[in-house]
Amino acid sequence: MTVGSAPSLTARRRRRRLVTAGAVAALGALAAVYVVVGLPRNAGDPRCRPTLDLARRIEPLAHGQVAAVKPAEEARLLPVLAFRDGAGAQRSLADWRGRTVLLNLWATWCVPCRKEMPTLDALQDKLGGPDFEVVAVNIDTRDPDKPRTWLRDIGIGHLAYYADANAKVFQDLKAAGKAIGMPTTLLIDPNGCEIASLAGPAEWASADGVSLVSAALGR
Numbered sequence: 001m002t003v004g005s006a007p008s009l010t011a012r013r014r015r016r017r018l019v020t021a022g023a024v025a026a027l028g029a030l031a032a033v034y035v036v037v038g039l040p041r042n043a044g045d046p047r048c049r050p051t052l053d054l055a056r057r058i059e060p061l062a063h064g065q066v067a068a069v070k071p072a073e074e075a076r077l078l079p080v081l082a083f084r085d086g087a088g089a090q091r092s093l094a095d096w097r098g099r100t101v102l103l104n105l106w107a108t109w110c111v112p113c114r115k116e117m118p119t120l121d122a123l124q125d126k127l128g129g130p131d132f133e134v135v136a137v138n139i140d141t142r143d144p145d146k147p148r149t150w151l152r153d154i155g156i157g158h159l160a161y162y163a164d165a166n167a168k169v170f171q172d173l174k175a176a177g178k179a180i181g182m183p184t185t186l187l188i189d190p191n192g193c194e195i196a197s198l199a200g201p202a203e204w205a206s207a208d209g210v211s212l213v214s215a216a217l218g219r
Helices: 009-043 046-061 111-127 145-153 168-175 207-216
Strands: 082-085 090-092 100-106 132-138 184-188 194-199
Touching: 046 194, 046 207, 082 168, 100 111, 100 168, 100 207, 111 132, 111 207, 168 184, 194 207
Parallel strands: 100 132
Antiparallel strands: 082 090, 100 184, 184 194
């Protein structure tokens, strides 16, 4: 080809092949980035994958009195949540490994929490045992005697007392995207993985509630 003349057909074809190859490589790199970045979020914690299957199995039971219960949509290992028991000893969610837990955060200033408490107490009475416990954690930040007095006055007798006067357990769940208000409840498997969650109250001791929790326990 002489100087100033148009590119030959061969040169034009070679240039098109180079452009096409570059575009394919760019798309391949983009896909690789998507897989590397997106995979962990979609796969979740491998320890919790069987729990995700359980969440899908109990989903049809989230109806009636527990219709607002939301089965887990990803394999999520919950953060270590710390609080104190009735004797003031430090406890954490890890202490319940090996047992299914219905974790409930409540406060005396929360009207729906107060209405829900008797049904949580009744659920513990019906299903509580070596493999299951309702763990209701009070997060009142003033007057630590008030929650105990209130529970005693309304006749709560089956729930153990747990509290977090700093409400950090709520903040930790909020940071994990699992708490937006009160009450907050999570159904947690023996490995500490989320089975389901609920923002707001429910009639846990109703036939619907007992059926859902029983199914999570494999009963």
